[in-house]
Amino acid sequence: MTSLIQVLAVAEYLNFRHAANALGVSQSSVSARVKTLEENLGVLLFERHARGVRLTQAGRHIIEGIAAALDQLDHTIRTAGMLARGERGHLRVGVHALIPGGFLSTLLRLYREQYPGIEVEIIEDTARDGLTQLRTGRLDIAFVVGVPELSDCHSRRIWTEPLVAALPDRHPLASQTTVAWTDLARETFLVRHGGTGPQVYDHIVLRLAGRCYAPSILRFEVERSTILSMVGQGFGITITGAATSLATTSGVVFLPVVDEPEPITFSAVWSPFNRGAALRNLLTIASKMDWPYGSSRPDS
Template identity: 70%
Template sequence: MASYVQALAVAEYLNFRHAANALGVAQSSVSARVKALEDDLGVLLFERHARGVRLTEAGRHFFERVAAGVDQLDHAVKTAGMTASGECGRLHIGIHALIPRSFLAELIWRYRENHPGIGVEITEGTARDAVMQLRADRLDVAFVAGTPELPDCHARPIWTEPLMAVLPEKHSLAGQSAISWAEMVGETFLVRYGGTGPQVHDHIVLRLAGRWPTPSILRFDVGRGTLLSMVGQGFGITIVGAATALLPTSGVVFLPVADEPEPVTFSAIWWPSNRSAALRNLLTLASDMGRPSRTY
């Protein structure tokens, strides 16, 4: 490689002494390496004369291609270094939802601001979908509700959100400042199949277990906005993390669940063998953002 670099310098300066000075090596070293390169190639690259050298036709074509190759190699080296430091590459993130002004939306926005060389790809789905895609190496990290205990994945709590009940604004309890689980006994709950829907379903069953009448839980293959609209039209009620209240909605009210023992935790999960610096930088930022208040 040194022979090519020194020969390129001679091709640029068309003078062995000037090339040697630019490289910080002895002129004799440059002359010897260029001669050895010509011998190896079996081609005369330079025509020597008293004032310096000039490129032969073969030398001109040769150095045009060598220069392009060196540029590509230099780019490859720089790209490899940036990838190793997490400043270049791609990051695949699984989410349950991306609500404007929520913790997760702010996290992804800050990450993209801090690391513009990383292409961020986002996939929305359930926690089960996310785990399957992590195991299939289609996601680098997923943010899910709860604190999953998966023997083959790493998990880290990142932020929390108070639990809210969503009621039609004409509901008899809509004027209260908060609501209890006991007051929701007998209500019809609406739950999505997607997003955090499966976890919402299980949480309702857990909180109302043993109460009478047993909860009626209807599941729908709809988006978050449609489910809130259905609540507003009187189909039933639902429960959500507080970030959902940031969405523009009408016809519904959001009430804190007063007897919920603690807020909902949201965690990052990732594959232990994933050594990506881009992932490490995201997790560091997430922990830094979540540490002071840990709210949505």
């Protein structure tokens, strides 16, 4: 590497003494290294004359190649450093939903602003499918409802939201400030097959268990926004995290469920084998975020 740098310096200054002064080494050292390189290559790089040197045709070709190679090496080294710091690369994130103004959408916006060199890929799916993709290496991190206890994955509580009921604005309960599960027991619930739908379904069944009649739950293969639109049209009601109310939905009111024992917890899950800086930087931003409903800030 030293010989190549000295050859480039001679090619730039076309003078051994000037090249040596620029590099802070002796002229004899530069001359010796250039001569050794020429002998090893079997090619004369410079034509020597009294006032300096001149590149030969073969020397010009080799110098161009050396310069290009060193530029590529420099780029490779800088890129490797950026990858190691999490400033370049790719991050695949599994989510249950992205609500404008919600924790996840805010987190990803902040992350992309701070690390514009990271390509963020968003995959929306159920928690079960997200964990499957995580285990098979198709996701770097998944955000799920609850606090999963997984022997093969790391997890961390990230934020919480109160549970709210979404009702049509013309519903008899819509004028109340809150509702209880007993108020909702005879309602028809609308639930998605995808996203957090399976967990919402299980939660409704759990809360209304032990009654003399089974809860009425209709499941649909639609997006979250469609479920809320159906609520607004009077098809039924649904339950969701309070952040959903940040997205205005025509004809829908959101009321806190007062007898819900605790807010909904959302966790991040990732593979213990993933020690990438891109993932670590995302978790760091998440741990420092202010969130009106509540966040979990790890001690370490």
